[in-house]
Amino acid sequence: MMAANLPVQRPPKAKLLCVDRDGNFVQVARSKFIDFADHGDLLVANDAATMPASLFGKHVPSGRAVEVRLAGRRSLAATAVNHFSAVIFGAGDFRVRTEDRPSAPSMEPGQELLLGPLRATVEAVLGHPRLVRLAFDGSPDQIWSGLARHGRPIQYSHVQTPLEMWDVWTPIAGPPVAFEPPSAGFALSWRMLATMRERGVHFATITHAAGLSSTGDPELDSRLPFDEPYRIPHSTVKAIRNTQSLGGRIIAIGTTVVRALEHAAGIDGFIRAGEGLATQRIGETTTLRVIDAILTGTHEPGTSHYDLLRAFIDGATLHQLDLELASHNYRTHEFGDSVFIEKQAEDDDVMMGSRLVKSPDIGLSVAGRRLLPL
Amino acid sequence: MKNSKNPSPNSFVGLRAAITGGTSGLGLALLREFLGRGARVAFVARTRDVVERVVGEHPGSHGIAGNVSKKEDIHPIALQITGALEGLDVLINNASDLGPVPLQLLADTECEDLERALSTNLVGPFRLTKALLGALAASAREGPGAVVLNISSDAAINPYPCWGAYGASKAALHHLSRIWNEELRAEGIHFLSFDPGDMDTPLHALAVPDADRSLLKRPETAAVELADEIERTLAQREQAAHS
Numbered sequence: 001m002m003a004a005n006l007p008v009q010r011p012p013k014a015k016l017l018c019v020d021r022d023g024n025f026v027q028v029a030r031s032k033f034i035d036f037a038d039h040g041d042l043l044v045a046n047d048a049a050t051m052p053a054s055l056f057g058k059h060v061p062s063g064r065a066v067e068v069r070l071a072g073r074r075s076l077a078a079t080a081v082n083h084f085s086a087v088i089f090g091a092g093d094f095r096v097r098t099e100d101r102p103s104a105p106s107m108e109p110g111q112e113l114l115l116g117p118l119r120a121t122v123e124a125v126l127g128h129p130r131l132v133r134l135a136f137d138g139s140p141d142q143i144w145s146g147l148a149r150h151g152r153p154i155q156y157s158h159v160q161t162p163l164e165m166w167d168v169w170t171p172i173a174g175p176p177v178a179f180e181p182p183s184a185g186f187a188l189s190w191r192m193l194a195t196m197r198e199r200g201v202h203f204a205t206i207t208h209a210a211g212l213s214s215t216g217d218p219e220l221d222s223r224l225p226f227d228e229p230y231r232i233p234h235s236t237v238k239a240i241r242n243t244q245s246l247g248g249r250i251i252a253i254g255t256t257v258v259r260a261l262e263h264a265a266g267i268d269g270f271i272r273a274g275e276g277l278a279t280q281r282i283g284e285t286t287t288l289r290v291i292d293a294i295l296t297g298t299h300e301p302g303t304s305h306y307d308l309l310r311a312f313i314d315g316a317t318l319h320q321l322d323l324e325l326a327s328h329n330y331r332t333h334e335f336g337d338s339v340f341i342e343k344q345a346e347d348d349d350v351m352m353g354s355r356l357v358k359s360p361d362i363g364l365s366v367a368g369r370r371l372l373p374l
Numbered sequence: 375m376k377n378s379k380n381p382s383p384n385s386f387v388g389l390r391a392a393i394t395g396g397t398s399g400l401g402l403a404l405l406r407e408f409l410g411r412g413a414r415v416a417f418v419a420r421t422r423d424v425v426e427r428v429v430g431e432h433p434g435s436h437g438i439a440g441n442v443s444k445k446e447d448i449h450p451i452a453l454q455i456t457g458a459l460e461g462l463d464v465l466i467n468n469a470s471d472l473g474p475v476p477l478q479l480l481a482d483t484e485c486e487d488l489e490r491a492l493s494t495n496l497v498g499p500f501r502l503t504k505a506l507l508g509a510l511a512a513s514a515r516e517g518p519g520a521v522v523l524n525i526s527s528d529a530a531i532n533p534y535p536c537w538g539a540y541g542a543s544k545a546a547l548h549h550l551s552r553i554w555n556e557e558l559r560a561e562g563i564h565f566l567s568f569d570p571g572d573m574d575t576p577l578h579a580l581a582v583p584d585a586d587r588s589l590l591k592r593p594e595t596a597a598v599e600l601a602d603e604i605e606r607t608l609a610q611r612e613q614a615a616h617s
Contacts, residue, residue: 004596039576047454047508047509047512049453049456049509051453051457052453076460077460077462078457078458078459081457140457140458141429141436141437141454141458144457144458145438145439146455147452147453147457148451148453148457149450164449165449165450165453166448166505169449169505169508170508171507171508172507172508172511173505173508173509174456174458174462174508174509174512175456175457175461175463175509176453176456176457176572179474188509190557190561193561194560202514205512205515207512232514233512233515234516235515235516236508236515272512286589340472342528
């Protein structure tokens with residue numbers, strides 16, 4: 001797949017590849033995504049805004065330039081900003097591929113980092129020389145101010161221009177707790193939300209601290225996703241219960257929604273409002289208890305996002321998805337095209353019937369609506 | 375939330391509010407009024423030293439240095455508001471620019487003065503509101519609703535000579551508020567356009583240096599009226615939600 005290299009959240013030509021519960025494929029314009037939601041369904045999105053998590057500065061003991069990418073924290077509380085886990089990069093910027101950056105200086109507990117107006121101390125090295133826990137000096141307001149003044153959104157070498165905060169905040173961005181954007185939400189617009197309301201499709205949000213997508217280090221990347229705190233509002237819990245009791249589907253906008261809601265349901269299948277810390281990996285062996293379908297980006301094999309899709313569809317269907325994406329020139333990464341995947345039907349509920357029905361005359365249609373054939 | 379002319383001191387407990395232009399005039403009076411009613415308040419003003427002084431005088435408030443007329447400042451401001459308050463229920467776009475000082479006939483108004491008035495009074499509130507819509511909509515889904523209050527003026531309605539830059543920008547803001555309100559009512563975000571009247575504020579002193587200050591409204595009085603208006607709006611929504 002080609003990388004989407006312009007920071008446009010809703011390009012008019014964005015494509016959507018859909019896989020229904022029986023493994024049928026159909027391609028539509030992504031702006032038509034809402035046609036896949038039925039009256040009574042619930043869309044759940046991650047409303048996290050993206051913090052400027054990239055901080056350039058100096059490793060005081062060595063005097064060497066570093067880039068610090070904030071990568072995690074234990075709680076979403078506004079005051080819990082003194083401690084972050086972070087990945088350290090050497091000198092250089094986003095124009096150099098992460099893999100090709102100079103190495104970072106060696107980090108030891110107690111060492112100081114000067115990051116613009118912010119000062120941080122290495123508290124611990126977390127099992128990898130580049131992964132550390134940092135303690136920031138100052139009050140929460142001083143830290144928020146320092147991040148706002150000095151931080152930049154994490155940049156991507158595949159995007160031509162430097163990303164600004166407005167590039168990475170989704171239209172529904174609220175609390176600034178994500179380290180990289182929950183980019184499936186780029187597909188949303190306020191017009192789409194209004195259309196959903198008119199059609200009786202419900203909308204709710206969770207807040208999930210979406211973490212780093214890649215560090216350029218295979219060993220670190222194998223540990224992704226890191227633990228991510230999330231918060232589920234009462235209104236969202238209520239909406240999920242209402243939807244489920246009436247037989248509607250829960251549609252996740254993005255992988256973070258799957259991770260948060262499935263984690264919340266992990267204890268006894270019962271989602272409660274409040275904050276949690278998602279620690280699990282989602283993959284082939286995961287039984288989805290809440291989510292029925294997902295809108296997400298086009299992910300590449302080997303990433304944790306890609307593995308998450310195995311909870312929705314079997315390996316053969318996923319392989320077919322890869323072939324379709326490649327043969328139809330889908331674009332990948334944050335500003336790329338999207339896929340919509342329904343959880344594959346279990347053998348014992350095949351009789352429920354398909355939502356994407358093949359028709360010899362009009363190609364494929366979704367729940368009776370005509371769509372463009374592949 | 376109570377619906378009365380004599381609100382209880384704690385009628386805004388739990389409410390998260392942001393006020394631009396919060397270090398003087400009506401903005402400062404609003405900061406005090408909202409804190410007095412128990413709200414959690416973040417305020418924005420241009421000068422960091424002044425912001426820090428006002429924070430020192432108002433413990434528990436969150437001061438943010440930023441200029442709403444600058445595009446580059448909007449997201450850092452929004453980040454600090456929602457970062458400190460963990461969301462937002464009420465946004466008050468109060469920061470205003472008079473245009474040319476002293477006031478000028480439109481024909482004598484420099485284009486740059488008109489642009490600055492539009493940036494501060496119209497485009498800035500638009501940008502900041504847009505950046506905070508997600509937080510406001512989340513508040514509306516979760517609670518009694520969200521309110522954006524834009525400070526207007528009778529100069530938005532009446533064509534007073536020499537008030538061209540200010541009047542035109544406030545007229546546009548007034549109309550913007552009305553259209554936002556039509557478009558976002560279903561999301562539970564209520565937009566108010568509020569004319570606080572002629573107040574004894576630094577902005578008024580710039581516009582009318584020789585005014586008889588004893589005849590001007592105290593900003594504290596306007597702040598009470600404005601807070602009451604927000605309280606009524608939220609109470610109406612809560613009643614509607616329960617009926």
